[in-house]
Amino acid sequence: MKPAIGINLNQEGNRFTLRKEYWDAVTGAGGIPVVIPPLAALDDVDRVLESLDGLLLTGGGDIDPARYGERPAGKARPVPQPKHDSDFQLAARALEFGLPTLGVCYGMQLLAVLHGGKLIQDIPSSITTNLDHWGSPEKDTEHPVRLTASTAIHGILGCETLLINSHHHQSVGDPGTLVVTARAEDGVAEAVEPKDFSEKWVLGVQWHPERMSARAQGLAIYRALIDAASHYAEGSGFDVTLVR
Secondary structure (H helix, E strand, O other): OOOEEEEEOEEEOOEEEOOHHHHHHHHHOOOEEEEEOOOOOHHHHHHHHHOOOEEEEOOOOEOOHHHHOOOOOOOOOEOOHHHHHHHHHHHHHHHHHOOOEEEEOHHHHHHHHHOOOEEEOOHHHHOOOOOOOOOOOOOOEEEEEEEOOOOHHHHHHOOOEEEEEEOOOOEEEEOOOOEEEEEEOOOOEEEEEOOOOOOOOEEEEOOOHHHHOOOHHHHHHHHHHHHHHHHHHHOOOOOOOOOO
């Protein structure tokens, strides 16, 4: 039976949206995508999570810096408050449920803040770098990242360096209780995970693997999520999927 993967929606004015690449990546990896609009009531969040086997936290705008004890700085683009509050509640309860969870871009930053971390609010004004992390509205930029050996992301992708896409102006500065397991050449955090991945399947990547679906490394991350979700659905725990 295919596992059901919840996907949080973006909020743009009076519309909820989702880039098709997320849908394609989940279905292509063998999962059933279940979209989740912002939910205000905790009972509603729990009811939705009870029907899921995994959670995908998608990319988007910026997190309210008050969440990590700071005031806005740089070019902040906070997501609408209903989505912001819903995403944190959704992610927090998913972690309590033990639901395998993948955070992409904004989703990775959310996971770090939820684990007590802090963000770099604006890379261009905070970090001296020759890398373009933002790209353009029409096309992501690309740059290499180095993966830490003997980590989950290293095992999933089976490589030490990877050329990734990039479209973000914020990044994780302090991962809290998570560990940074991939970095760009300028030190920007590109992946986070728990210290003991075998006990909690939580992974955050700053890049967009769903936009790399034509490449094996792109879909491998989603296949790892689906594999963990399948084990969760069976009540048999999960294994770190190694793709070599």
